Amino acid sequence: MQTLLLTLDLVGTFVFALSGAIAGVKRRLDVFGVLVLSFAAGNAGGITRDLLIGATPPGAISDWRYLGVSVLAGAITFWWSSFVERAWNPVLVFDGAGLALFAVSGTEKALAYGLNPIMAALLGTLTGIGGGMVRDVLLAEIPTVLRSDLYAVAALAGAVVVVIGHTLHLPSAVVAAAGAILCFGLRFGAIHERWHLPIARPPKA
Amino acid sequence: MQTLLLTLDLVGTFVFALSGAIAGVKRRLDVFGVLVLSFAAGNAGGITRDLLIGATPPGAISDWRYLGVSVLAGAITFWWSSFVERAWNPVLVFDGAGLALFAVSGTEKALAYGLNPIMAALLGTLTGIGGGMVRDVLLAEIPTVLRSDLYAVAALAGAVVVVIGHTLHLPSAVVAAAGAILCFGLRFGAIHERWHLPIARPPKA
Amino acid sequence: MQTLLLTLDLVGTFVFALSGAIAGVKRRLDVFGVLVLSFAAGNAGGITRDLLIGATPPGAISDWRYLGVSVLAGAITFWWSSFVERAWNPVLVFDGAGLALFAVSGTEKALAYGLNPIMAALLGTLTGIGGGMVRDVLLAEIPTVLRSDLYAVAALAGAVVVVIGHTLHLPSAVVAAAGAILCFGLRFGAIHERWHLPIARPPKA
Numbered sequence: 001m002q003t004l005l006l007t008l009d010l011v012g013t014f015v016f017a018l019s020g021a022i023a024g025v026k027r028r029l030d031v032f033g034v035l036v037l038s039f040a041a042g043n044a045g046g047i048t049r050d051l052l053i054g055a056t057p058p059g060a061i062s063d064w065r066y067l068g069v070s071v072l073a074g075a076i077t078f079w080w081s082s083f084v085e086r087a088w089n090p091v092l093v094f095d096g097a098g099l100a101l102f103a104v105s106g107t108e109k110a111l112a113y114g115l116n117p118i119m120a121a122l123l124g125t126l127t128g129i130g131g132g133m134v135r136d137v138l139l140a141e142i143p144t145v146l147r148s149d150l151y152a153v154a155a156l157a158g159a160v161v162v163v164i165g166h167t168l169h170l171p172s173a174v175v176a177a178a179g180a181i182l183c184f185g186l187r188f189g190a191i192h193e194r195w196h197l198p199i200a201r202p203p204k205a
Numbered sequence: 206m207q208t209l210l211l212t213l214d215l216v217g218t219f220v221f222a223l224s225g226a227i228a229g230v231k232r233r234l235d236v237f238g239v240l241v242l243s244f245a246a247g248n249a250g251g252i253t254r255d256l257l258i259g260a261t262p263p264g265a266i267s268d269w270r271y272l273g274v275s276v277l278a279g280a281i282t283f284w285w286s287s288f289v290e291r292a293w294n295p296v297l298v299f300d301g302a303g304l305a306l307f308a309v310s311g312t313e314k315a316l317a318y319g320l321n322p323i324m325a326a327l328l329g330t331l332t333g334i335g336g337g338m339v340r341d342v343l344l345a346e347i348p349t350v351l352r353s354d355l356y357a358v359a360a361l362a363g364a365v366v367v368v369i370g371h372t373l374h375l376p377s378a379v380v381a382a383a384g385a386i387l388c389f390g391l392r393f394g395a396i397h398e399r400w401h402l403p404i405a406r407p408p409k410a
Numbered sequence: 411m412q413t414l415l416l417t418l419d420l421v422g423t424f425v426f427a428l429s430g431a432i433a434g435v436k437r438r439l440d441v442f443g444v445l446v447l448s449f450a451a452g453n454a455g456g457i458t459r460d461l462l463i464g465a466t467p468p469g470a471i472s473d474w475r476y477l478g479v480s481v482l483a484g485a486i487t488f489w490w491s492s493f494v495e496r497a498w499n500p501v502l503v504f505d506g507a508g509l510a511l512f513a514v515s516g517t518e519k520a521l522a523y524g525l526n527p528i529m530a531a532l533l534g535t536l537t538g539i540g541g542g543m544v545r546d547v548l549l550a551e552i553p554t555v556l557r558s559d560l561y562a563v564a565a566l567a568g569a570v571v572v573v574i575g576h577t578l579h580l581p582s583a584v585v586a587a588a589g590a591i592l593c594f595g596l597r598f599g600a601i602h603e604r605w606h607l608p609i610a611r612p613p614k615a
Contacts, residue, residue, distance in 0.1 A: 032607055062525065141345055257467055259467055
């Protein structure tokens, strides 16, 4: 079980790292810059969560495998970026899976550190979306998650399921699976059906 | 007393969260993005201070009420942004009050964690201005506090008063009030009299 | 020895702070903004490293001298920016020295906190480049280190030497000197010979 979770976590890191590397290649960074964006996109969410709950050093810093899969994703993208680009539609599916997993595992880790349920759900969401936010900030852009389709809400929904299950003392494997499936389903639906949140109408000044 | 301080802290969070939400609405973020900016503007200063002094999890993470008032401010702004815009001049007064309070309470918390007086004053200032800086970075803009009127200096002046009072062992309620009043007064004067700091003249290259 | 290390650390902070102040002056920040950029450029790398390894409060927060040299660098640049600009070529040499020192000392601190060698080398590199990255993010620009010449790689090379020496139990003063000289030499060569890393070719979309 522990091995399965670690594997899924590393797969999620890999896919998020791909998204960072692609963004870096498009902005014509050098190879080091692409690797930095890979690592940031894959790990910044989890690192921020760990800093906030006091789990230092963060898992992505103490365990070299997170760096390993991030560098692998960055290197593949750097040398075969057109291949990764063409494969991005299937990658979007993995990205949804990564989001689902990060949201669920991030929430569980926050609960394990004694945070109250509401903030644990928030930290789970942050685990899912933080990497992409740091990626965009490093590229001097407004994070796409702040104005895009149902990305953060999908993560939040999965996190809320975990929190509710935890509060009701339901078996955690079932709850984790339910949360991940809900998150993935919402994200998948958002891509296919173009679901999105209402956008603010700025006041007529 | 403790209740009063918490109330003032939440009021400060609410007002700062309004400023984040307004900025988000103007940039046409979706409702989630507006709420993220609310939370960031209201709490990033205090969270950064808590991380730096080793107080994990930060208050804004462990206590759900900070999230509550931030979300409230964000939701109000999202649905009634023109109302909030029209009310912004009175809100600026509250914003000065929030700044004063955050600077004073941030300094006191840093002193309580054993930091030396100079760095405690700096962390108090950071508590006051950090939220606005993160808000602007998330919007891919240079933080306005780095080139605007007497905002950070007002916070610093209030923080210095607290530090001096602490060093001289003066009664802390009096010192806190004096620091907050000085900060608020400077900020109020800066708005009305357009006080500002000298701006660098770049070298003729 | 301890005094020598602290002196070198403060010299590195001073030089990095100069780079932040110059960037702030060019963007026409006010005097407070210039000082913030000085402090951020000089200390953000070390602060981030300390947060990640759990060394709170970070050295740059608990010891006021880091603030002191940062403010000094910022004030000098603010009032005599054309002088600092003209002196920038010699300053670049100091900057290379600062990078070398930060990379080596950052790696050693991470090893002392029990991180594994690979991540210690990474944190040493981060110590060297983090300040410049935060400086650029605050100016809403893509960090130059992500697409410039051999800057981060020089820091990484120095960090790797330290890690290898540590693993082989070589005398730490010798190892530190070797790492710093390699980093400085690579950086110096990069400036003079215009060495740079390959840049990604974005896919033809």
